[in-house]
Every structure is written in structure tokens, then in C-alpha cells.
Amino acid sequence: MLNIVALIGRLGADPEIRYTPSGVPVANFRTCPVKSCKTGVPMT
Numbered sequence: 321m322l323n324i325v326a327l328i329g330r331l332g333a334d335p336e337i338r339y340t341p342s343g344v345p346v347a348n349f350r351t352c353p354v355k356s357c358k359t360g361v362p363m364t
Contacts, residue, residue, distance in 0.1 A: 329351040331349060336348040
């Protein structure tokens with residue numbers, strides 16, 4: 321199974337990379353939205 325996600329925005333900080341006990345790398349990203357939207361109004 322393959323999941324694809326496209327996140328559009330700016331990084332809020334440097335990515336944080338850590339490793340699980342089995343050695344698999346995991347990265348955390350903080351993003352900031354490019355546009356703001358009001359509740360109930362879709363972004364274009």
C-alpha cells in the first residue's frame with residue numbers, strides 16, 4: 321500500500337529526524353500555511 325500526501329506551505333522549523341528501536345528513520349515536519357481561510361470558506 322502506498323500513501324501519497326502533498327503538503328503546500330513553508331517549513332516552520334528544521335525537520336526533526338529520529339530512529340525507531342528497529343532502526344527505521346522517522347521525520348517530523350512543522351508547516352505553516354501559505355494562505356489563511358475563514359471558517360466555512362474554501363481556499364482557492
